[in-house]
Each structure stands twice: as C-alpha cells, then as structure tokens.
Amino acid sequence: MAVEPDARGELPGVDTSGAISTAELQLAARNHGMPLEALAYDITPAGLHYLLIHFDIPVVDAASWRLDVGGLVGRELSLSLDDLRSRPSTTHAVTLECAGNGRARLSPRPISQPWLLEAVGTAEWTGVPLRALLEEAGVDDGAVEVVFRGLDHGVEAGSHQYYERSLVLAEAQRDEVLLAYEMNGRPLLPQHGFPLRLVVPGWYGMTSVKWLDRISLVDEPFEGYQQSHSYRLRQAPGEVGEPLSRMQPRSLMVPPGVPEFATRKRQVEPGPVTVRGRAWSGLAEVARVEVSADGGATWSDAELLPEASRWAWRAWEWAWEARPGTYELCCRATDGAGNVQPLEAPWNLGGYINNEVQRVPVTVSQLDV
Amino acid sequence: MAVEPDARGELPGVDTSGAISTAELQLAARNHGMPLEALAYDITPAGLHYLLIHFDIPVVDAASWRLDVGGLVGRELSLSLDDLRSRPSTTHAVTLECAGNGRARLSPRPISQPWLLEAVGTAEWTGVPLRALLEEAGVDDGAVEVVFRGLDHGVEAGSHQYYERSLVLAEAQRDEVLLAYEMNGRPLLPQHGFPLRLVVPGWYGMTSVKWLDRISLVDEPFEGYQQSHSYRLRQAPGEVGEPLSRMQPRSLMVPPGVPEFATRKRQVEPGPVTVRGRAWSGLAEVARVEVSADGGATWSDAELLPEASRWAWRAWEWAWEARPGTYELCCRATDGAGNVQPLEAPWNLGGYINNEVQRVPVTVSQLDV
Secondary structure, eight states, X not given: OOEEOOTTSSSOOEESSOOBOHHHHHHHHHSOOOOGGGGGOSSOOTTTSOOOOSSOOOOOOTTTOOEEEEESBSSOEEEOHHXXXXXXXXXXXXXXXXXXXXXXXXXXXXXXXXXXXXXXXXXXXXXXEHHHHHHHHOBOTTOOEEEEEEEEEEEETTEEEEEEEEEEHHHHTSTTOEEEEEETTEEOOGGGTTTOEEEOTTBOGGXXXXXXXXXXXXXXXXXXXXXXXXXXXXXXXXXXXXXXXXOOOEEEEOOOSEEBTTTOOEEEOSEEEEEEEEEEXXXXXXXXXXXXXXXXXXXXXXXXOOOSOTTSOEEEEEEXXXXXXXXXXXXXXXXXXXXXXXXXXXXXXXXOOOOOOEEEEEEEOOOOO | OOEXXXXXXXXXXXXXXXXXXXXXXXXXHHSOXXXXXXXXXXXXXXXXXXXXXXXXXXXXXXXXOOEEEEESXXXXXXXXXXXXXXXXXXXXXXXXXXXXXXXXXXXXXXXXXXXXXXXXXXXXXXXXXXXXXXXXXOBOTTOOEEEEEEEEEEEETTEEEEEEEEEEHHHHTSTTOEEEEEXXXXXXXXXXXXXXXXXXXXXXXXXXXXXXXXXXXXXXXXXXXXXXXXXXXXXXXXXXXXXXXXXXXXXXXXOOSEEBXXXXXXXXXXXXXXXXXXXXXXXXXXXXXXXXXXXXXXXXXXXXXXXXXXXXXXXXXXXXXXXXXXXXXXXEEEETTSOBOOSSOOOOTTOOOOOOOEEEEEEEOOOOO
C-alpha cells in the first residue's frame, strides 16, 4: 500500500494504490453509514443514522453528569439533565452529514474514515435552544466564540485530547441551534451523545458535539485541533486551509431494483419505475433536482415534494420507463444560492465535502424468479 | 488486487493481496459491527447490535403483512401482527453473532462482508414461541424440516432469490426458538426484521431469518442456496462442506484505555486496570475465560460474573496492574463441552467461524492531558 505521510502529522496521509487498508477497515467497521434504501424514510429509524466517532463511545452516568457553562459569562451554570428537561424545549427535524462523506471515492484517497456515500441521516432532535441558555448565563461583551467540549477523548495527531469545536457567537445564537437530549422522541442513544449533544442545523456533523459536558465563552478564536487543523480544506500539508461549515448541496437516490449481494450491482425489472430520493443543502433551500439515466449526458427535472422542514432533506421523485439495457442513473441537486453538485470530485487533502453526483449503474432485465 | 474466482461461483473468491476492495468496503459501510466498547452493556443498545443484510432492507407495511404457515401441516395459518401479539409471549436475552465474524483477519481473505471482530450483539427478544405455532398448525408425520422465508431478496451466486433458511424439526421445536416482534421492549427496527423475525438462540445469526413472511413444513432437506451452498465449511470450491450451526466459543474484551483515532492503537495510564469483557458459546455454557498480557505466552483466569441468561453472553473481569511498557492483551474462552478458542485462525473458503483469540496491543504510559 502506498501511503504518503502528511508532513504536518495531523492526517495519516493519502493512499495512491486504490486499496483500503486494515486501519481504514477498522474505522469502517465502527462508523457506519445509512444504507441508501433508508432514504425511503422521512426520519431515519434508530440505528440507521450515520455515525462518526473519533474515539470511544463514552458510558455516561446521567445522575452525576452536569453541563457546565462558563468562561466569559455573567454567571456560571451547572445543570443536571433534569434541569435541562424542565426548561422550554423545541424539536427540529435536521439532516446531518459527515464532512468526510464521499472521501473513499477520491483518488488518491485521503486516509481516514473511508466513506462512500452513506454518511447522512435525518432525525427529530428535541432539546433546549442554546440561545436561551446563553441568555440565562449572560454573555460578556468581550466574548467572540463558544467552545463545546465532549466527553469523548483519545489520541489524534500525536496528542491526547477531548473532542472540542467552537462556533462564532452569531452562529451559536441562531434560533435553531439546540442542546438536544432526545432523538426521534427517545433519550439519546449512547452513540449519538447521551445524555446531551449540540445540534447545529445546516452544518456538517463535526460541529454538533456529542456527550457535551462543558460550554465556554472565550475572547479569541478557538485553536483546538478539531478546529484549526482538522476539518479544513487544503491542497497541500503546509496550508492553513479553509474551515468547513455548512453542507454543500447533495442529492441521493434509493438505488432502484434489487442488489447483487457481493457487488451491490442493481437489476431492475422492465416497466415504469419511480426513482425516489432526497436532497439537501446547508447553504440555501433545495431549488432543483435533476436526474440522468445516461451517466450525466442528458438530464431531466425530478419533482420536488413539499418541504417538511427547512433543516431536513427534501424528498423528490422521477418517473422512469425502464427498458431492457444498461444505464447509469445519476442525480444532481442545485440550491437557491446557485450551488450545484459537480460531475467530478473536488479533491482536497482531508477528503472533505466530496459532493460529486451519485452514479448508480443498473441493468434492466427480467428477474428470474 | 489478486482475487481468485471460486469455480462454483457462489463466492467471489479469496484475496491474496491483503488489501480491501471497494466492493468489500461497500459491504462494510452497510453492515455495521458493534464497537467493542459496547461490550460494557448487558443488553446492546439500539443501533449498536451488529447487522448483516444480504440484500436491501425491505420496507414492510405491517397492516397488510401476514405470516403464512403452510406445507405439511394439518391446517394452514395466515396471521397478522395483531394475531401474533395477542398470543402468549416470551422474552429471551440472546447473543447473536455473524458466522463470518473474523473473516477479514484470514489470509488469504475470503471476499465477502469483511468483519474483523465486531459482528455480535445481545438483545432481549420478545415474541411467540415457534413451537406453539407449529402445534397450532399441526405438523404432519412426514415433515422433516421447517423452511423460513424472508422478504429480503436480490441476486446471489447468479440467481434471484428470497433469503431462506431451514431448521430440522427438532431444532425448530426447541422451547427457546422465537418468532420475535420486539427487540429490547420496542417493535423491531426495520433493519432487524420488522415486523417479525426468527430468533434461534445458540446458533450463528444466518439462521435467524428477518422480515419473515412464510414458514413451510417440508418432507426433505431444504436445498436453497443459503443452506446448501452458502454458510458451509469447505477448504476448496468442489467440496459439499459442513453446514454451520451453533456458535463456537468466543470472548472479547472492552479495549482498555483510549484509542488513537486513525489506527485505534490503545494507550493505558499506569496503575490498576479492570479489564472487562464478555464470552459466549452456542455449544455449552461458558466454563472459563483466561487473559494474557504477553500475547498468549502466559495466561491467568478471569473472574466469571453470574450468568444472566443461558443464551446471552457472560460477563467477566480481570484485574491488571498496568506498568509502563508495551503489551498484547488476549482473552480466550473455554466452554463446558471442552471447546476452546484457538491461537491461530482456522481457515476455510467462506471465512466462517474464525474464533481465534482477540489480540489488543496497548502501550502503558501517562496521558499528556
């Protein structure tokens, strides 16, 4: 295996051989994607939502757990889960996607969790608006960012760390940013951040810190590893890079027909087929979804179904008359700000935001049972 | 990539290069394992139990769904979910493990779902004892096997098929074999077989057919693909092979300390460490678990905690005084029938039942935060 080490040491580098290593497989066995047929559900059932966990899933004792709010605040808070549950709550349906979704389709392939296309899910998150807690604590004039610390910890880029991310104050104060203690009407599952997690609608998942135990108001930009080194777009190791934030547009279809077990190649019976999928963008509402049956040579508009929530994916469908032969089905989303999915993968060193159009080869022929 | 095709065509063959293919990665992204830190839970939380799904997850309308019981019976049954729920129910805590667990640790590696160690989970399954339904239908004298068909279908070994497995009558009539409609006190999740699945305690997971829609009593051994070709132990393609049935003994530990993100290498702080894990066998009760800190050169007995259920894994723990240095922790289970985990992987063409001892390299040193 040809792995090129990253001179800054913060990523294991890229692989030019095309083959997946055992280290990547270990990550893939832990961090599971959403099987694409689960795009059929408005709200992703428990256990099918994607998961990306840097370290181990903490086992948290809810009785002794507290959320501490401190730093540049008028008064510090230390809140139990019951304290949080007794406050006014809100529920939002939110689509979360991993910033590394599509990484394993890049060449050379950046070494990290080797996502293909499935690192997405939509849940109904219930909790306390972050803004309400910030108002209760009272934000000092000098505060510029809010730092969120999770209880998950381990070694990354050579040093032991807790998982931490920050938001600038204006983002943290958005109406829809939640401290969530329920997912789909049930207490958070351990792997989704029990007892409390941040949910930042519209952003890639790395900012929605799980197993939250401390919120700190600070007077300068946070320089922790997951903010200033990881989750940045760069072409070469020496660059500072652009930080990741909101999700680029993406559409995915339920692969039609039936799969072959080992290869996942699809076979579709001839006749009318409704191709269904979902599309989302954190940058603006979804404006258009197009579908191609010839690998992107020609495109037709799919029908957008009514929007269920600004922060959740939007359903679409497209009527296809499947005639015997071989096809490559593609779908492509455009958002209201004019962002459109590319036909070619946009490469970067960390393998982030590869939102190239999905391609689903299918054979249309009669099934033999 | 060096892939050797299987002359019988029922498996894609084996890989001698050591590197994982994109086709295997597609399977790994769908079929997720249980992160080993979840061994901490007696009952695996929703979403952390392993999943192995041959085709797509069916979306089943419970209102129109029926379970049909037919073939060599006195009277055919066609039962709704409410019909089943109105019958006397039983709950069993059951450990299920995929027969392919450990496959990706074999060399050469059989091409299929590339499990490392995590294809296991324990749930509380609630449902109707299969025996009660068989008695209600009345089994004819000539019946020798019971065939279970799931609603999941697709192409495998070149032909379109529904997932089907059989049990000989005596196994099907065991007290603890369930038609389960609840998992951990909730309706089955789509990916675990909603609305109904078979649960056969003690056996590898392939026999616990999900999305069950038909049970047939037959007068000769079932010859379907998943019974007579797949899930068999062979050394070479031409062999008929031995069918898989009950789980071989296995023990797994919660990897102690904290992981490095990309490599999952463990670092443990010096001092007393309680190493904890679980052990199970479908062949007999767990009789002994041993732990080694030197890669299997020397072994100590772990303490077995009280058995919670005959069909669920058994907790164990072992006190370790961790001194600075590097170690390879191993654990090994022995069952009451004298079966013991091997130190070397037992190779076979399908990559089944590799229950070699788990090896966890750890470095004991002070963490730097």
